[in-house]
Amino acid sequence: MSPPQPLRTGDAYNPDCPTRHILDRxxxxxxxxxxxxxxxxPVRFNDLRRRIGAISQKMLSQxxxxxxxxxLVSRAAFPTVPVTVExxxxxxxxxxxxxxxxxxxxxxxxxxxxxxxRRAHDGALTDAMAA
Amino acid sequence: MSPPQPLRTGDAYNPDCPTRHILDRxxxxxxxxxxxxxxxxPVRFNDLRRRIGAISQKMLSQxxxxxxxxxLVSRAAFPTVPVTVExxxxxxxxxxxxxxxxxxxxxxxxxxxxxxxRRAHDGALTDAMAA
DNA sequence: CTGGATCCCACACGATACTG
DNA sequence: CAGTATCGTGTGGGATCCAG
Numbered sequence: 001m002s003p004p005q006p007l008r009t010g011d012a013y014n015p016d017c018p019t020r021h022i023l024d025r026x027x028x029x030x031x032x033x034x035x036x037x038x039x040x041x042p043v044r045f046n047d048l049r050r051r052i053g054a055i056s057q058k059m060l061s062q063x064x065x066x067x068x069x070x071x072l073v074s075r076a077a078f079p080t081v082p083v084t085v086e087x088x089x090x091x092x093x094x095x096x097x098x099x100x101x102x103x104x105x106x107x108x109x110x111x112x113x114x115x116x117x118r119r120a121h122d123g124a125l126t127d128a129m130a131a
Numbered sequence: 132m133s134p135p136q137p138l139r140t141g142d143a144y145n146p147d148c149p150t151r152h153i154l155d156r157x158x159x160x161x162x163x164x165x166x167x168x169x170x171x172x173p174v175r176f177n178d179l180r181r182r183i184g185a186i187s188q189k190m191l192s193q194x195x196x197x198x199x200x201x202x203l204v205s206r207a208a209f210p211t212v213p214v215t216v217e218x219x220x221x222x223x224x225x226x227x228x229x230x231x232x233x234x235x236x237x238x239x240x241x242x243x244x245x246x247x248x249r250r251a252h253d254g255a256l257t258d259a260m261a262a
Numbered sequence: 263c264t265g266g267a268t269c270c271c272a273c274a275c276g277a278t279a280c281t282g
Numbered sequence: 283c284a285g286t287a288t289c290g291t292g293t294g295g296g297a298t299c300c301a302g
Binding site for chain 2: 019021022023024026027028029032033068069070071072092095096099102103104106107108110111113114115116117118121122
């Protein structure tokens with residue numbers, strides 16, 4: 001079960017491998033939150049801000065720009081009186097959302113076990129300290 | 132497809148929600164890489180280091196500790212002459228690995244489209260500058 | 263071999279102020 | 283409303299040295 005196996009196919013270990021770029025994007029907490037928020041349809045800038053709540057406008061703007069650059073989000077501006085801008089997922093992002101949903105589902109299903117493990121671990125440490 | 136729907140069940144937006152903790156863990160680049168490396172069986176500390184390559188021993192140690200605390204990885208030390216330590220996935224991590232595999236698979240499948248989007252985007256910018 | 267402890271700095275991120 | 287620009291800082295994380 002642990003053969004030599006020098007390096008896997010796509011090999012995400014090599015920083016050169018573009019797969020790492022995607023991993024980094026998934027690793028971006030704000031990006032994931034934004035994608036999830038856009039799941040049910042187009043949302044305007046300040047709406048996104050309010051929905052996510054904790055995000056600063058700088059990070060939101062920055063996150064949206066990088067997501068747009070990656071072709072995961074599209075931007076549409078309407079020349080209304082105060083300008084209106086809508087963000088929505090692109091078809092490309094569709095498949096990713098499905099996976100992200102699985103992640104959040106898994107998280108909801110197992111967060112109990114994980115928190116329990118943390119308490120057990122921390123408790124063991126505390127006990128060791130007391131001993 | 133875009134009803135009011137004030138807030139989703141688990142609501143990952145609220146920092147209080149423990150689901151966010153899991154998201155943050157997934158958001159940890161090194162943690163994901165470590166989990167993926169452990170997928171095919173137990174691996175020793177320095178083996179992990181070499182396989183991942185770019186990681187510093189500090190981050191590896193730190194990542195392993197937090198994964199162990201979360202009950203996703205288990206540690207086994209053998210009192211051999213130079214001490215030997217093996218890390219392996221716990222059953223709890225099993226389901227997560229499946230999802231992580233989907234992520235890497237998706238990444239491999241769509242990295243081309245994403246890189247193309249980036250080039251198109253950057254090219255458009257460059258053109259705008261030149262104009 | 264498996265880590266822990268320290269030093270240190272780049273940079274991610276938040277807060278604030280300003281523009282179209 | 284939808285951003286951009288600037289500044290200050292907290293800290294993630296690398297490099298290095300040391301210990302069991």
